[in-house]
Amino acid sequence: MSSPLKVLSGVLAAVLLTAQPVSAAPNPGGTAAPLAAPVRVMPLGDSITQGGSSGGYRLDLGAKLRSAGRDVDFVGSAVDGPSSMPDRDHEGHPGWTIAQVDANVVNWLRTHAPRTILLHIGTNDMYGSDPAGAPRRLSALVDKITAQAPSADVFVSTIIPIRFADATVRGYNAAIVPLLRAKAAAGKRVHVVDAYPAVPVSDLPDGIHPNAAGYAKMAAVWYDALRSVPGSIGDQPQPGGTCTAAPRVTGSWGGGFQGEVTVANPTASAITGWTVRLALPNGHAVSQVWGGTASGTGTVTVTNAPYNGALGPGASATFGFIASGSGAAAVGTATCTGS
Template identity: 65%
Template sequence: MGGTGVLAGTGTAHARAHTRAASAAPAAAPVRVMPLGDSITDGLNVPGGYRIDLWQKLVADGHEIDFVGSMANGPGSLGDRDHEGHSGWTIAQIDASTDGWLQAYDPGTILLHIGTNDMYRQDPGGAPGRLSALIDRITGRLPEVELFVATIIPLPFADANVRAYNAAIPGIVRSKAEAGRHVHLVEMYSALTAADLADGVHPNATGYGKMAAVWYDALLSVPGSLGLTPEGGGRPAG
């Protein structure tokens, strides 16, 4: 009994000391995450799109996340409605505006799904080069940003173009990573099928849920993207 009492008392003292230390430490700032892309990021057909389920998964895990961007939409179940998804926009259009967004919102993590509108407009074959230039612009302005680059989801009426574009993305991402940038490939195309599309272009609720799951797994695979070190500790904001 005596030994148990000593251990219990020691544990209580340690707990109090830990509580004091924790209360003295500054709270980590939420990680600024920018969902970046076109109407699929915006959530056409299902306002909020993949961001709804992704937000809920991250919050349920206790992650402090601040979605950022100049746009906002989504239901009440989406606790943070900000994003940078622009309906109808191509890679070049996103590229032309990116500097201003990055300066305004200074994201620590970016979720990039872009290229769908390039697949049925002029020069789909040049889309990989435009994507490479966009990645360079983002990582040039924010060298420490964790940039997740997704292959685009199926677009049945332009499938050959989509497949050719997606096939080029792993090599682009690899070259940026080898150059020291924090660029990560996210395989999104294989996660959805035509049955997950509401209108042949944009996902239905099930499809957006599948996208959220892929983004979530990708974020967890790179601890720094959620403000954590690989050991689970906090990473300074900035």
């Protein structure tokens, strides 16, 4: 006759042998697959970045990014916006000048480690004691940012209009664009964004700060710029595609500009050809292309030339174009599909 202790021991053994861990899942590699971290984006500037109680352009930009399925985290030491706004962090400081941001930016970058930076600064310098020196101060600020965060994409915008200082604003914007493009040409990850023409004075109730419509227009400009730079918001190759396209403006003049698009194959498999769809805002049309064959206006479709369609893993190719039109030089969204 078995003792009660032996019976109990047998029951426990049976339970242990048949129990299954409820959280286990097939994992051939033996370790859990890490989740990708959100892309850290720092909205940086003055009150136009802060946006008051409305959340400024950050409200609409965040909504656009979420709708597009982008996993983005706004970062910064300040928190503002409506309580219903899912992500309220930023680095916008009302009344601040370029010099004030410059004095604090290294600490912010160390603390928050942004992958992408959206910089709109200079408005308060326009009616300060030295507006003529503002482009030089901005140049120094951008150099400090790129030195501290060389792997970050830094999007620097022209400032939006000021009703009572339009000539000063135009002069500042005209001066900073070539300075910024020179930095990009030197290999720094600096991108020019042109917000000035997007926000009319009629959208500035006090002559300086946008209303909701104006902020929505700023958000659209930022969104198009972010989408044009692969990786800045966690871009992945388009569904069904196997390549990426990164456009940039390489030169401009009255009535047109020159651009270049880098097509890359980030996959482990070779592709034999590619097709890029490139948006050209501000009414431009492609008048000449090299390194590909173009068709369409507004959104242009470019297919590879016979000599640059085959791209091995990690390889890239470029094509160039000239666009004609009276609007400001700009390129918008670019997508790529490989074959």
